[in-house]
Amino acid sequence: MAFPKNFLWGSSTSSHQVEGGNFNNWSVWEKSESRIKNLESRIKEPGFKNQFPPYVFDKWPSPSDIENYISGKSADHYNRFQEDFDIAKSLGHTCHRLSIEWSRIEPKEGEFDEKEIKHYQQVVSALKERGIEPFITIWHWTLPLWLRDKGGLLAKDFPEHFARYSEKIVKPLSKLGVKFWITINEPNVITGASYLKGQWPPQKKNYFAYNKALKNLIYAHKKSYSAIKKIDASLNVGIAKNQIFAEAKGFFNKIIKHLFNQYWNFNFLNKIKNHQDFIGLNHYFHKTIGGNNKNEKTSDMRWELYPKAMYSVLKDLEKYNKPVYITENGLADMRDKHREWFIKESLKNIHQAIEEGIDVRGYMHWSLLDNFEWDKGFWPRFGLVEIDHKTLERTIRPSAYKFSEIIKQNDL
Numbered sequence: 001m002a003f004p005k006n007f008l009w010g011s012s013t014s015s016h017q018v019e020g021g022n023f024n025n026w027s028v029w030e031k032s033e034s035r036i037k038n039l040e041s042r043i044k045e046p047g048f049k050n051q052f053p054p055y056v057f058d059k060w061p062s063p064s065d066i067e068n069y070i071s072g073k074s075a076d077h078y079n080r081f082q083e084d085f086d087i088a089k090s091l092g093h094t095c096h097r098l099s100i101e102w103s104r105i106e107p108k109e110g111e112f113d114e115k116e117i118k119h120y121q122q123v124v125s126a127l128k129e130r131g132i133e134p135f136i137t138i139w140h141w142t143l144p145l146w147l148r149d150k151g152g153l154l155a156k157d158f159p160e161h162f163a164r165y166s167e168k169i170v171k172p173l174s175k176l177g178v179k180f181w182i183t184i185n186e187p188n189v190i191t192g193a194s195y196l197k198g199q200w201p202p203q204k205k206n207y208f209a210y211n212k213a214l215k216n217l218i219y220a221h222k223k224s225y226s227a228i229k230k231i232d233a234s235l236n237v238g239i240a241k242n243q244i245f246a247e248a249k250g251f252f253n254k255i256i257k258h259l260f261n262q263y264w265n266f267n268f269l270n271k272i273k274n275h276q277d278f279i280g281l282n283h284y285f286h287k288t289i290g291g292n293n294k295n296e297k298t299s300d301m302r303w304e305l306y307p308k309a310m311y312s313v314l315k316d317l318e319k320y321n322k323p324v325y326i327t328e329n330g331l332a333d334m335r336d337k338h339r340e341w342f343i344k345e346s347l348k349n350i351h352q353a354i355e356e357g358i359d360v361r362g363y364m365h366w367s368l369l370d371n372f373e374w375d376k377g378f379w380p381r382f383g384l385v386e387i388d389h390k391t392l393e394r395t396i397r398p399s400a401y402k403f404s405e406i407i408k409q410n411d412l
């Protein structure tokens with residue numbers, strides 16, 4: 001199963017999840033009194049441990065440790081990016097996705113930190129020196145505090161702020177040769193969890209707020225797209241979109257499936273369809289409408305592992321007629337039990353979609369490193385590379401070597 005000649009292979013991270021030392025709306029929320037109190041009482045509940053596979057308690061931090069829920073120094077990637085990119089290169093990776101931390105670049109409204117811009121210039125140069133193509137996410141969910149205080153995603157001028165911040169980083173980094181830009185990571189996921197489900201900061205449950213946040217992100221993307229194209233029309237700009245494969249049996253369930261697809265999978269993409277050069281596909285989930293997933297294999301987070309869904313979500317993107325880069329796909333698998341199988345099966349399905357004419361040009365596994373999985377914290381282990389959170393030692397997992405063999409042959 002040969003892959004196209006210039007197919008890109010690599011992995012993804014995001015700033016708040018791996019850098020460490022961030023000061024933003026999330027880091028403040030993680031340490032807030034109400035959050036800590038809530039966690040402490042949940043940890044004490046009888047049966048708390050039963051929610052997790054037993055082996056996740058063998059490593060530190062586990063779901064029972066408060067440190068698990070505080071991003072702190074995370075994988076210290078901010079200081080160890082050279083070492084981490086050496087690993088990526090040794091594994092044959094030819095591309096890498098990372099995000100810029102807005103709170104570092106613009107710590108105060110309108111004040112841009114040249115030192116931090118320089119930091120990301122060094123990050124980009126480190127990738128370029130190793131022959132690794134950078135994919136840069138402009139915004140992977142965390143906000144500077146001044147913007148949080150203005151209302152975050154609901155701030156009236158959020159799109160303007162977003163476009164200005166985009167310009168500030170695209171100018172210097174595109175000069176270093178960054179060609180691929182992802183404005184926003186998973187707009188539906190961040191707005192849903194923060195404004196509808198009450199799960200992530202600012203923990204609102206309000207449909208109108210949710211809808212407004214989503215609209216602001218649509219404007220923000222379009223404004224940023226135009227600003228970037230003005231800097232250099234040849235740059236490739238898109239978003240990373242979380243796509244879920246829904247299955248349904250029976251007439252009524254099929255109608256629900258259709259509505260679900262329109263709403264979750266296609267709405268945002270339709271809204272920005274004249275403002276994107278490629279589609280970044282993030283894919284994790286499969287859903288059986290009107291029934292239950294079979295769950296034959298599951299990850300440590302008890303998410304179903306169903307690589308066949310990859311084929312279907314790719315086929316569904318055909319109508320946009322744009323190149324597709326898979327910008328995330330992966331699993332929490334501390335024991336590295338399923339990762340090799342999961343990568344291979346996902347790649348088989350990608351290959352099939354390519355054979356059938358879908359223009360897929362790259363695959364970035366989530367993630368290069370074990371990282372901070374948002375409200376779940378550190379225990380879900382998504383890395384091709386394991387992080388010992390006490391010593392910060394890096395250990396390449398066996399599946400990463402298997403993935404590397406595929407990369408080096410460009411063939412499965």
Ligand code: BGC
Nearest residue numbers: 014185186189282328366373
């Ligand atoms: C997000 C990542 C996250 C991953 C695994 C995606 O929705 O972009 O930040 O770690 O899923 O949950």
